Amino acid sequence: MAGKRIKRPQRAALSPVTVEAALKVVDISDLRVSPDGELVAFVRSVLRKNEKTRGTSIWAVSSEATTPRQLTQGPQDGQPRWSPDGRMLAFTRKLEEDKPTQIFLLPRDGGEPAKLGDLDMAPEALDFTPDGKRISFLAETPDDRRSKQRKEKGDDARAFVKDDKPKRLWTVSVKSGRAKPCSPPDMAIWEYGWMPDGKSAAVIYTHEPRIDNMMNGGKIGVLDTAKARVRDLGAVFGWPGSLRVSPDGSHVALMGGTAGLPSAGQAWTVDTRTGAKTCLTEDAPLSVQSLEWLPDGTGLLITAAEGVLSPLYILRLAAASKLEPVCANRLAAIDAVALASDGTRAFVVSQDSRHGPEIWRAELATDDAVQLTDENSSVQKLKLGRSLATHWTSTEDFEIEGILTLPPGYRRGRRYPTILVVHGGPAGRFREDLGLLPKQLLANQGYVVLMPNPRGSSAYGVDFVRANFQDWGGGDFRDLMTGLDTLVEQGIADPARLGIWGGSYGGYMTAWTVTQTDRFKAAVCQCGLTNLYSFHGQTDITPNFLQTYLGTSPYDDPERYRAHSAMTYILQAKTPTLFLHGEQDVRVPIPQSYEMYWGLRHIGVETEFVIYPREGHGIAETPHVRDLYRRVLDWFAKYLK
Secondary structure (H helix, E strand, O other): OOOEOOOOOOOOOOEOOOHHHHHOOOEEEEEEEOOOOOEEEEEEEEOOOOOOOOEEEEEEEEOOOOOOEEOOOOOEEEEEEEOOOOOEEEEEEOOOOOOOOEEEEEEOOOOOOEEOOOOOOOOEEEEEOOOOOEEEEEEEOOOOHHHHHHHHOOOOOOOOOOOOOOEEEEEEEOOOOOEEEOOOOOOEEEEEEEOOOOOEEEEEEEOOOOHHHHHHHEEEEEEEOOOOEEEEEEEEEEEEEEEEEOOOOOEEEEEEEOOOOOOOOEEEEEEOOOOOEEEOOOOOOOEEEEEEEOOOOOEEEEEEEEOOEOOEEEEEHHHOOOEEEEOOOOOOEEEEEEEOOOOOEEEEEEEEOOEEEEEEEEEOOOOOEEEOOOOOHHHHHEOOOOEEEEEEEOHHHOEEEEEEEOOOOOOOOOOEEEEEEEOOOOOOOOOOOOOHHHHHHHHHOOOEEEEEEOOOOOOOOHHHHHOOOOOOOOHHHHHHHHHHHHHHHOOOEEEEEEEEEEEOHHHHHHHHHHHHOOOOOEEEEEOOOOOHHHHHOOOOOOOHHHHHHHOOOOOOOHHHHHHOOHHHHHHHOOOOEEEEEEOOOOOOOOHHHHHHHHHHHHHOOOEEEEEEOOOOOOOOOHHHHHHHHHHHHHHHHHHHO
16 A cells, blocks of 8 residues: 555564464454544454453554554453444443343543443444434344243253344434334344434345345345334345445445355445346456445445455446546555545555554545554564465466465475465455465465465456356366466476365365375365265255355255265375364354265275364364464474475
């Protein structure tokens, strides 16, 4: 990003990147600009000594200064929200492990935060109503007295799907602390945005509370909060999100796809009177990450995934095909954006391959940008390998991009053990960010790291996202292999010392790869799909997820599912494989790892299987993170060094 960067003293001695060093990076999220534009509140997440989870607290930085001020003590505070008059800041705090999160109010002028009421449910998506008299949030309806008593006695059986509780829209009075529901009890509200009158809200909703319904058929409507009634706008999207109401309430903007391509991530507007919807980025070679209305309603400020970069653009409604770059010489990876109420400035969290996340102020008119925080200056003390975008031509002339990271002290002409890291999704992507875990950790161990964006990845346009439909393990697999072939041809990768590691869909590609080739000497499959037929009946995103990608159900065409499953070819596997899985994973349930682990055991291929209690689709508890990376490093060292 162009502009002024905080200068730091040069240090001669650099430390290697370790798991502990990576865990000490400060995470910054949830930026919120005060109505007068003077303060930016944010959530600061840090490593806590001898604790399983990271600590979060609310901080604020002046729009002109570089010294943040701590507003709350934590250890589990989040969701900062300014009142419309800017006099107070609402936030959530977790007081007890077995009690719901509560809402607190903090006066801007100082003082102790005060708890607002006593909620029986955990509030999400906190916001103030336009008049500032109430605070809104999403939450499930709490159990009634009889249900609580029944569950306390162990009578807690539930009917699958039928007994799932939807999240409703609630408001709580700032004056009395009393909460009341504002949406129907049988309707799931996924996102909302207040209309200017404060009496209604635009909502993303479904009639069933399962995430699969939202991902493949999220509806847009206008909720009358007094009558708890939704006026359907007839607009349906795949995986809708980032719902924003225009300043005059005439339109809502959101990012989303279609039923046939839910992960397309395009920018849309919907007329709140007629329901007419318009795609603003249909032909753009990118995916939309977030969006905000400009104060005059003439356009949107969007963050985009464009290849390995994450640029800011202004998208004018009058010229939807034209994207106006903001701070064109920006940092590579933007994680959060907040727009000042006058529309002249945006505040972003940004990082790149050599700098950790910091808050920046971007001037929309001049393209000037100034760094406001210096939370991660310790990154400059680390020994970082060179990380850069790399390109190659795959089969069918597909142009593929990825991130190549070289070991510190890399010497041209010397071949290195190389690890191929595969992202999830499949519509995920790798980008130019700091990436201490895993790329710099692996590079510091002497590995070349290749992180490709094969066909099916986001950030390259709709056609590229669609390119692996009904072809899992086909063109995407060839994209990975040709990337490695290129490194071998360039004299960078040692063909005798190759490893592969992926999670989720990347885990699928890992499992698939070791049944298709024996070129890899070690593999790590993290929460991976190994049997698509059984996965279809296990995951929380069934039935639509795999049916969309494979074009049919496993009951109508079981052979198609078997043809794209690693387990079908298990007898061909020869690569030692480490499996890592969260025990409570509902996205890719743990039986997927059990299946292939026992298959490899059966044919005598060396394998290990590590299960992480309490963890879901990502490994979050600090001791588990340390354990996971230790095992991965040991596994690759055993076979590649």
